[in-house]
Amino acid sequence: MHRKLFYIMCFVLIGQQVSGCESTGPVAHPLMTHYIVLSQNLLYAVRTGDSTRADIDTLARASTQELARQLADDAAKKAFWLNVYNAFVQIFLQHDTTLYQHRPAFFSRKSIVIAGHHLSLDDIEHGMLRHSKIKWSLGYLNKPFPSAFEKQFRVDSLDDRIHFALNCGARSCPPIAFYDPAHIDQQLDLATKNYLFNELSYDTTSQTLYLPAIMGWFRHDFGGKKGMLKLVKKWGFVPEDAHPHIRFKPYDWTLYLHHFQNDTP
Numbered sequence: 001m002h003r004k005l006f007y008i009m010c011f012v013l014i015g016q017q018v019s020g021c022e023s024t025g026p027v028a029h030p031l032m033t034h035y036i037v038l039s040q041n042l043l044y045a046v047r048t049g050d051s052t053r054a055d056i057d058t059l060a061r062a063s064t065q066e067l068a069r070q071l072a073d074d075a076a077k078k079a080f081w082l083n084v085y086n087a088f089v090q091i092f093l094q095h096d097t098t099l100y101q102h103r104p105a106f107f108s109r110k111s112i113v114i115a116g117h118h119l120s121l122d123d124i125e126h127g128m129l130r131h132s133k134i135k136w137s138l139g140y141l142n143k144p145f146p147s148a149f150e151k152q153f154r155v156d157s158l159d160d161r162i163h164f165a166l167n168c169g170a171r172s173c174p175p176i177a178f179y180d181p182a183h184i185d186q187q188l189d190l191a192t193k194n195y196l197f198n199e200l201s202y203d204t205t206s207q208t209l210y211l212p213a214i215m216g217w218f219r220h221d222f223g224g225k226k227g228m229l230k231l232v233k234k235w236g237f238v239p240e241d242a243h244p245h246i247r248f249k250p251y252d253w254t255l256y257l258h259h260f261q262n263d264t265p
Helices: 003-011 035-048 052-062 066-069 076-096 099-109 122-131 148-153 161-162 182-197 212-215 223-233
Strands: 112-114 117-119 202-204 208-211 245-248
Touching: 035 052, 035 066, 035 076, 052 112, 066 161, 076 099, 076 112, 076 122, 076 182, 099 122, 117 122, 117 223, 122 148, 148 182, 161 182, 182 223, 208 212, 212 245
Parallel strands: 208 245
Antiparallel strands: 112 117, 202 208
16 A cells, blocks of 8 residues: 555544554555545645645546535535645645734635535535535525535534534644544544533632533534533533533634644644
8 A cells, every 4th residue: 555545544543542543544446536535635645745736636527426525524524624624724834834823814715626516615614614614604594595515515414523623723722633434533532521621620729611612613413512521521620510600711812833643743
């Protein structure tokens, strides 16, 4: 197997208890592009500083029919769109850090081309990964008229764990990982647990639970405060019999690029 693909398959096994990484990942047919592998290749090139041009061009010319065949379930869709989103944030901001001074325009600009369709970072996050949610509705409202492309390639069910996997370039963002359909549940569990471990705090004296800002922004994705409390109890951050007040921490928008899993801050 090509060394590049071998390394990628090592990265996607983060969080797994493995003694080594064997080259047993997907093997591309010489006449067929495997788009999930391509999304991993793109992200790997971002990490290593290799050229991303060929991968970007291949995604732009992707076959809609073949992409639909490969993104046949939510595991595949989540892995693909998470890798694509995280890769393009890095690509854009490494090219021009001043874009981050105008974040609304940065996230809404349709500069990503997938299978001939122009998408923004917002389209990927709120359309594909959040099942066509309106961005500033706390997760309560759906888009009334999503595009046919979005309806075809969005997830069937919103998974709140994606919020702990999307890296928008800010200091408060979770680290970037290489997502793979075969391990997506374990990877998203790990991302959730690690992000909450680093970001939440619990004041037992005042019985106040301070949660990451992103949970407040998208509160309905988490099932409201009741769902948030259930989540943190699941991971053992708060005792089962506790009923704390919930507050949300401020978000640090300081630009922080190349924050990959296992990198030292």
